[in-house]
Amino acid sequence: MQSYNQQITILDTKGVLLFLKREDLLDPEISGNKFRKLKYNLIEAKSKGCKTLLTFGGAFSNHIAAVAAAGKKYGFNTIGVIRGEELADKIAENPTLSFAGQNGMEFVFVSREVFRQKETLEFIEKLKLKYGDFYLLPEGGTNDLAIKGCEEILTDEDSQFTHVCCAVGTGGTLSGIINSLGENQKAFGFPSLKGTFLFDDICKFAKNNNNWGLITEYHFGGYGKVSEELIHFLNEFYRLYGIPLDPIYTGKMMFGIFDLIKKGYFPEGSRILAVHTGGLQGCEGMNLLLEKKHLPLLNYI
Structure with a gap:
């Protein structure tokens, strides 16, 4: 389109x-630039046989919403690591998280301090131990x-x-x-x-x-x-x-x-x-x- x-x-x-x-x-x-950013990442994830997309974002993240929608549309499980532990009890009050949840995204709520470690190898390995293999998308979706x-x-x-x-x-x-x-x-x-x-x-x-x-x-x-x-x-x-x-x-x-x-x-x-x-x-x-x-x-x- x-x-x-x-x-x-x-x-x-x-x-x-x-x-x-x-x-x-x-x-x-899957709106605008998120559609563009996800296009080749989804192709790559499919080619690697990955069944799960994991990514990061805040309470009202466009990226979180788009990944959840893309996962549902193209047959991926999705996991969103969300900045702010307090949001775990407020999903119904948050339009973005509600939308992502309705599209099948599983949430991991972490403190802001822990969220800052999202790019470290140690943090990623802990997520893999818990959730198994996944295709990693950075916060905001920007990569090659x-x-x-x-x-x-x-x-x-x-x-x-x-x-x-x-x-x-x-x-x-x-x-x-x-x-x-x-x-x-x-x-x-x-x-x-x-x-x-x-x-x-x-x-x-x-x-x-x-x-x-x-x-x-x-x-x-x-x-x-x-x-x-x-x-x-x-x-x-x-x-x-x-x-x-x-x-x-x-x-x-x-x-x-x-x-x-x-x-x-x-x-x-x-x-x-x-x-x-x-x-x-x-x-x-x-x-x-x-x-x-x-x-x-x-x-x-």
Whole structure:
């Protein structure tokens, strides 16, 4: 299934055209970049005869939801190691974990301290002793095979664009996009986390370090953080274009792109392609948090 590009009209664009690549429409449950990241990993798991996928994530992880859905769809058992022991008694209250559980995922709830050991050989061996052989997927899903999948986001049709923008979590999606850019294209990543450490992570996978950059001013305080201004923007964006955005990743990216266009950041004549990486399953959980904080809600859930 192919995504498609949808034009977004902005007043006073100074000669800039903006299109949104609807990767969120690839699959109703294995959404956007998660579909791309899992594609070749699932093929590899099948080729190795693995019957179980094991991975890691937080309370509202898009990756956890996607792995659970992929497991059910393609015949794998799935195990999710979840950050936060306190969540074990709150599965029914958590839309993401409820969804994953309904798709057959078995959970292992661990403390945040233990979760930080997830990449150590000792921790992985303990999991193998308990659960037997499994195919290991990293938190967020980024590995070499995930990059290969994300390199397929851009198509020949997309060579018309001068700039390609995407949200950044682990950096895997941006790395794949960088590797498939045309000669005269440039990619911009919009991190949802504070800090510049992602640059080094992306350099591990990106084949070219001269055709991309990170725009770090639109994280709204860090991962999972939002503001009234952002929520109002997302609701207005949906009202104007009928496209839902998630508040953790794509919504922040789109807010940033709009702001930069208004400020004249992109040269006249630029043709921008923004990638909608999905993640909409997290919107319901975000509304629960917004309600607790007495903040405006996303009105398209």
